[in-house]
Amino acid sequence: MTHQLVAERNWAGNYGYRAPRIVHPSSVDELQALVAGAKNVRALGSRHSFNAIADTAGTLAVLDRLDPAINVDAGNLTVAVSAGTRYGTLAAELWRQGFALHNLASLPHISVAGAVSTATHGSGDGNGNLATAVTGLEMVTADGTILATQRGDADFEGMVVGLGALGVVSQLTLDIEPTFDVVQRVFEDLDWEQVLENFDQVTSAAYSVSLFTDWSGATIGQAWLKYRTSDPMPVDPTLEFFGGKPATVARHPLPGVSGRNCTQQLGIRGPWHERLAHFRMEFTPSKGDELQSEYLIPREHAANALRTMRGLADVVSPLLLVAEVRTIAADALWLSPNYGRDGIGLHFTWRQDEPAVQAILPLLEAELAPFSARPHWGKLFDAGAAAVAPLYPRMGDFIALSDRLDPSGKFRNAYLDRTVFGS
Structure with missing residues (x-):
């Protein structure tokens, strides 16, 4: 050590x-x-x-020096993995053995436990966030003993998205499936009005769909569509997509930035782990000249929430590098932002001017409050526990679970006191 x-x-x-x-x-x-x-x-x-x-x-x-300990159970279609292992490492080994995860986040460089504990997600109408793949976990509790729990156990659904408040997760077991191939296509300059009028058709057009915009103007900059090759492909890649034209070269989400570090596009078939993320594993960022916020909103409010954001373009766009709109399926994990509801994610990649970003977050959250917007736990937001707690029906149960597993508050910190425990 x-x-x-x-x-x-x-x-x-x-x-x-x-x-x-x-x-x-x-x-x-x-x-x-x-x-x-x-x-x-x-x-x-x-x-x-x-x-x-x-x-x-x-x-x-x-936990980056623990053995990744990637152990596939082919019969039960699960994999056990050390908590500090990065998704890109896990994904490559699963692919080598002929298996896959259901989805990946934008970056494959993030750790499995960190992503799960904050309900980080990929995209897709039928895809739950990454934590929904968890079938079991082992966690070092306050007295140093290991608590093992699995899907179906009491309080399991409260422990998966645990924010680190219950203990230190040491191992997770995840659902896997047989490997599959993906093709990825990008369309540019979609018509906003067509997208708003046909939002369900837009997001159901592929296994995973992401829309990139700065909220201003009459068009959406890019749509990234990721298709499983075993699924029907309803979009003709040579034609327009809700007013958008197919890209003819690889694109980056940021206008004017080379797509060389992004995953393979242009309809070239390849393994799931080299397409579902937005960025290549071999491109390892040492720093990010950006800040991020994200709010998860019930699916039924999608069109109105998107119109609200367009109305805030004059305030928001000058601070933005890009925004992304994705969809995520409902789940039953107590502190998941998609607990009990299919949702859309409104993701903001800001310029690295934190005072300016922090200054507009209260306005942004006030405008999104009518849509019961839940902030992503790992990104910048202004709301405290008084505003966050009513958004989570099981928050009281989570606090009681924390009190039972960690009575001395060993795993609490200032962030949790502000956003969860309310002290």
Whole structure:
């Protein structure tokens, strides 16, 4: 186990961790001893959160030196994996063995436990977020013992999206399926009015659909459509798509940026793990000159929420690099932003001007409040517990679960006190 004073910042560089030390345990036994002996401890993943969710007044435990321990159970179609393993590493090994996950987030570089614990997602009308694949987990609790739980157990649905508030997840077991191929096509300059009038047809046109916009003007900059090759392909790639024309070269979500670091487009067939994410695993970002926010909204409010955002273009667009609209299926995980409802994600990639971004978040959240917008736990938002708690029917149950598993508050931090526990 290695120790160091914390001189770490998150991936975007906008947040510096305040914990007095960071530790890299090399085994689960070392992790258990670390947690048992700590007054305060949190797990730090791939540092892709944009807020203080991972910080602590005590020790940050980084699980990147644990053996990935990727163990496929072909009979039950599951895979067990160490919590700190990155999705890109897991995906490549699954593909090698002939299997797949149901979806991936935009970046394959994020850790499995970090993404699951914050309900990070990909896209697709029928696809739940990444946490919905979890069938079991092992977690180091406050006294250093391991709590193992699986789908169907009491409180399992409260533990999966746990925000790190219940313990340090050491291993997860995920649903898998036989491998599949994907083709990805990009269409440019879709007509906003056609999209709003036909939103269901737009998002159901492929296994995964993403719309990229800056909210201004009469057109949507890009639509990324990812098709499973075994599924029908209702869109003729040579024709327009709701006013958009097919791209003839690889595109990046940001206008004017080369698409060389993006996953393969132009309808070229290839493995699922090299298409479902937006960016290539071999392109490993060392920093991100951006900030991010995201709000998840019930599907039935999609058109009105999109119109509201278009009405805010004069305020929002000058700070934006790009915004993305995606769809996510409902789930039963207590603190998932898609708990109990199919939804759309309104994702904002901001210029790295945090004071300016923080200044407009209260306005943005007030405008989206009529649509019961739930913020992404790992990104920038303004709302505190008084505003967040009513959005989650099982919030009281989650707090009670936390009190039972962590009575001394070992895993709590300032972020959780502000957004969940309300102190």
